[in-house]
Amino acid sequence: MKRINYQHLFYFWNVVREEGVTRASEKLHLAQPTISAQLAVFEQAVGDKLFYKNGRKLMLTETGRIVFHYADEIFSLGRELSNTLAGRPSGQALRLTVGVADALPKMLVYRLIEPALQLPESVQLHCYEDKADRLLTEISLLGIDLVLSDAPLTPTSDSKAFNHLLGGCPVTVFGTANLADIYRPGFPRSLNGAPFLLPTGNTALRRSLDQWFDAEGISPQIQAEIEDSALIKTFGSGGAGLFVAPSTVAVELERQYNVQSLGRIETVEEKFYAITAQRKLKHPAVTAILENAREQLFE
Structure with missing residues (x-):
């Protein structure tokens, strides 16, 4: 594809975040036809559909989800850059991106992730929920630090990742x-x-x-x-x-x-696993999650 038009990417990002063209147009102070037209141009540049309709609601396609994850990362870094240039350092929060298999109990997910939020250094959490197999497919592509799942990665999986048993x-x-x-x-x-x-x-x-x-x-x-x-x-x-x-x-x-x-x-x-792209854990927040699960939560 040609070089990305970041203005079009920005419109797309806002449409997803605001859950529709109408609310995005209100936020950006632009006419709805303008945003719709720019989205169509962006889809042509990407070479694939980014949305499909489910009733009256816009839903992301697989390509749309990938583009959105990258857009979220890009504009998050852009905000940090703006703050730094304006003399307001972001504090350089440690970014932690977690994929959560949708079958996991939400209360347990919080208990698993909570130790990462209690670290002395500030942690900025990005949490995505989806089918475990989809998350594992995207673990390297989207920079996911770990996937929390109720089933281990099987030897026949195409994903190159590693299982870490948290406990049961x-x-x-x-x-x-x-x-x-x-x-x-x-x-x-x-x-x-x-x-x-x-x-x-x-x-x-x-x-x-x-x-x-x-x-x-x-x-x-x-x-x-x-x-x-x-x-x-x-x-x-x-x-x-x-x-x-x-x-x-x-x-x-x-x-x-x-x-x-x-x-x-x-x-x-029930057994629970953390699945990472690397065998050796280097991320301090990931290490905190594993240690707390093994020594406290499931001891």
């Missing part, structure tokens, strides 16, 4: 007070026929749960299969069914979602 823990079954009163007595045999909200079949946790149900002769009533772990908890807090989550965050989860634990499933263990 059993899972606990949770539900609203009403459901807990019904299904806690006689746990785990009481779970036979109980309403459950389960992760989708493409997750390591679902495969482990299915094996446990079969081994115990338990047939749950599957109310819903939900890919997003936070959405499972939201449905669970509304009383739609029982659900499981890592035992290490049980106290916080009960408080945040107003649910109760019914019991632990000791033989179903």
Whole structure:
């Protein structure tokens, strides 16, 4: 392609950040047709579509996501440069870019990343959520420092990266007070026929749960299969069914979602991995995440 027109890149970046041409045009004080026309020219220069429509909403294509990640980096550095030239040093915050597999419990993700934010030096966190395989494909291309996942990188993967086991823990079954009163007595045999909200079949946790149900002769009533772990908890807090989550965050989860634990499933263990492009860890924030996970969170 020809040399990038950074003005067009700037328009594209703002359209993504503002979630549409209308809000971007208001922010930039430009007419909507002007921005739309410049985006069309930029797509021609890139040689590929950057957006597709999902109803009335603009969504990024694969090429669009790659361009946006680079644009975010470019304009972040531009702000730092402007501050430095204006005599307002940015403090040279340590940049940490983390990819999070969407199957991971959000509360656990925070617990994993939190030590990096407690370092003496300032850390600027950039966090992206996506399918684990997509994140691993882009780990080198987008400068991701580590990917947090519930499954290791397999030997057959095309990605040249390295697994670092953070640890593992059993899972606990949770539900609203009403459901807990019904299904806690006689746990785990009481779970036979109980309403459950389960992760989708493409997750390591679902495969482990299915094996446990079969081994115990338990047939749950599957109310819903939900890919997003936070959405499972939201449905669970509304009383739609029982659900499981890592035992290490049980106290916080009960408080945040107003649910109760019914019991632990000791033989179903969720394992968590940090996947990096380099075998030897040099980034201090990444090192802090691994050390805290191994020595504190999953000890």
